[in-house]
Amino acid sequence: MKYFVTGITGTVVPIIVENLIKKDPDPHFYFAIRGDAKGNGIQKRFESVVKAMDLDQIAKENLVRRSRLVEIDVDEDNLGINPEVYSELIENTDKILHGAADVRFDQPYDKIRMPNVVFTLKIYDLFNAITQRRRQKGLRKATLYYISTGYAYGQYKKPIPEDFPEFHPGTPDNTYARTKAEAKAFVLDKINRLNDQIVIFEPSIIGGSAKTGKTRTYNLHYVVMMLGYLGKLPFLTSADNRLDIVPVDWVAAVISDIMAGDALHQGVLRLAAGPNGIPINYLHDEGFEFYTKNNPVPGHVIPKIRFVPRYVFNFMVQAQKNFYRAMYFCTRNPRFRKLVKGISLLEGYFPYITGYKVFENSKSQKLIEKYTSCGEAPTLQDVFDESGKRVKRGYYKKIWLSSSVKLNIFTQNPRPFT
Numbered sequence: 001m002k003y004f005v006t007g008i009t010g011t012v013v014p015i016i017v018e019n020l021i022k023k024d025p026d027p028h029f030y031f032a033i034r035g036d037a038k039g040n041g042i043q044k045r046f047e048s049v050v051k052a053m054d055l056d057q058i059a060k061e062n063l064v065r066r067s068r069l070v071e072i073d074v075d076e077d078n079l080g081i082n083p084e085v086y087s088e089l090i091e092n093t094d095k096i097l098h099g100a101a102d103v104r105f106d107q108p109y110d111k112i113r114m115p116n117v118v119f120t121l122k123i124y125d126l127f128n129a130i131t132q133r134r135r136q137k138g139l140r141k142a143t144l145y146y147i148s149t150g151y152a153y154g155q156y157k158k159p160i161p162e163d164f165p166e167f168h169p170g171t172p173d174n175t176y177a178r179t180k181a182e183a184k185a186f187v188l189d190k191i192n193r194l195n196d197q198i199v200i201f202e203p204s205i206i207g208g209s210a211k212t213g214k215t216r217t218y219n220l221h222y223v224v225m226m227l228g229y230l231g232k233l234p235f236l237t238s239a240d241n242r243l244d245i246v247p248v249d250w251v252a253a254v255i256s257d258i259m260a261g262d263a264l265h266q267g268v269l270r271l272a273a274g275p276n277g278i279p280i281n282y283l284h285d286e287g288f289e290f291y292t293k294n295n296p297v298p299g300h301v302i303p304k305i306r307f308v309p310r311y312v313f314n315f316m317v318q319a320q321k322n323f324y325r326a327m328y329f330c331t332r333n334p335r336f337r338k339l340v341k342g343i344s345l346l347e348g349y350f351p352y353i354t355g356y357k358v359f360e361n362s363k364s365q366k367l368i369e370k371y372t373s374c375g376e377a378p379t380l381q382d383v384f385d386e387s388g389k390r391v392k393r394g395y396y397k398k399i400w401l402s403s404s405v406k407l408n409i410f411t412q413n414p415r416p417f418t
């Protein structure tokens with residue numbers, strides 16, 4: 001199978017590719033990639049992605065041999081792809097995986113629309129050209145796999161439905177959710193009106209691996225845990241709210257099974273913990289107990305986090321932001337501006353914690369059981385061990401351990417953690 005893949009320098013897509021190289025007997029990849037802000041070119045970036053992959057040397061060499069890099073620029077027509085290469089893509093591609101997106105929560109709408117909406121529109125143009133070409137040649141249809149997010153549904157007062165072929169998002173939590181909702185609506189319309197072969201994946205929050213607890217980037221719950229540990233988050237709210245976090249290796253296993261299995265070609269698959277989501281106070285209590293017992297930074301006393309009503313929490317956050325803003329205005333000390341920026345960034349995450357977010361997942365779970373070798377997402381309480389046995393609360397412990405290592409680096413007070 002020949003795949004055109006976006007998002008290979010991200011967190012999730014490389015793990016899907018690690019899986020595909022094992023599951024597809026004859027995979028070939030075109031990777032859409034761009035240079036980075038540090039001046040690293042596409043070749044160098046790809047080499048570091050492959051180096052970091054959880055594959056043995058032979059598999060890595062095999063992947064490199066089967067890969068072709070396609071430099072892209074989303075601002076340009078046809079993604080800025082060289083015309084000859086673009087024609088080659090139309091001629092050869094069987095499947096597109098569109099996993100690239102700007103996942104920051106604090107970006108202005110006009111800026112984030114390009115990587116999240118316009119990028120998807122341009123990927124669809126390529127998919128459409130491939131579809132037409134294959135029709136002319138009498139070949140099997142191509143499939144587009146698009147990674148959306150459960151959070152595209154925005155604010156919901158009741159459980160977020162699996163309403164495919166419908167989609168009725170609530171008010172978006174941030175510009176990320178808004179643009180992901182726009183892109184999903186666009187793609188969904190192509191399924192509904194044109195019967196296109198498109199599969200939309202909707203993960204909830206993607207956490208570290210169920211096997212190791214590790215993630216390539218420390219986001220969301222790791223940031224909150226670290227802030228809590230360091231005493232920078234004396235208050236939290238909405239103790240009963242559930243966090244729906246799914247391990248990245250489970251997400252990658254489901255997506256790669258669907259892609260390599262080549263049997264499900266249309267629909268929406270929600271990748272969520274559903275009723276197994278974990279309440280925030282449970283997460284807090286377990287983390288507090290673990291860190292107290294295994295203090296990763298010697299001498300550091302972990303302040304207890306106090307839970308307050310949501311309106312008090314939001315008021316305190318706003319008051320603190322306004323205070324730092326005023327301090328910056330009076331002193332022009334850049335530290336205060338940085339603090340305002342930090343709070344604004346965290347505010348993007350607050351809806352995930354303070355808002356009611358419960359995802360229905362029973363329909364998707366049936367499809368996952370039918371089309372993949374994966375069961376339910378191992379949630380925060382459970383992981384599967386090497387022999388496939390469910391271990392209660394295993395994932396937790398691994399996350400604490402892995403974030404402890406990060407804490408050591410973060411505080412520059414390294415101590416090997418046992």
Ligand SMILES: NC(=O)c1ccc[n+]([C@@H]2O[C@H](COP(=O)([O-])OP(=O)(O)OC[C@H]3O[C@@H](n4cnc5c(N)ncnc54)[C@H](OP(=O)(O)O)[C@@H]3O)[C@@H](O)[C@H]2O)c1
Binds near residue numbers: 036147
């Ligand atoms: N992580 C989660 O918790 C989560 C949950 C639900 C859904 N998702 C979805 O899963 C997908 C992968 O997420 P992730 O966590 O792996 O994201 P990530 O680590 O931030 O990676 C994003 C990828 O998109 C690429 N990208 C962004 N803007 C681009 C642009 N303008 N041109 C070219 N490439 C661009 C990045 O390339 P550069 O390295 O060049 O910037 C990178 O490869 C996304 O669609 C996201 O919306 C993620």
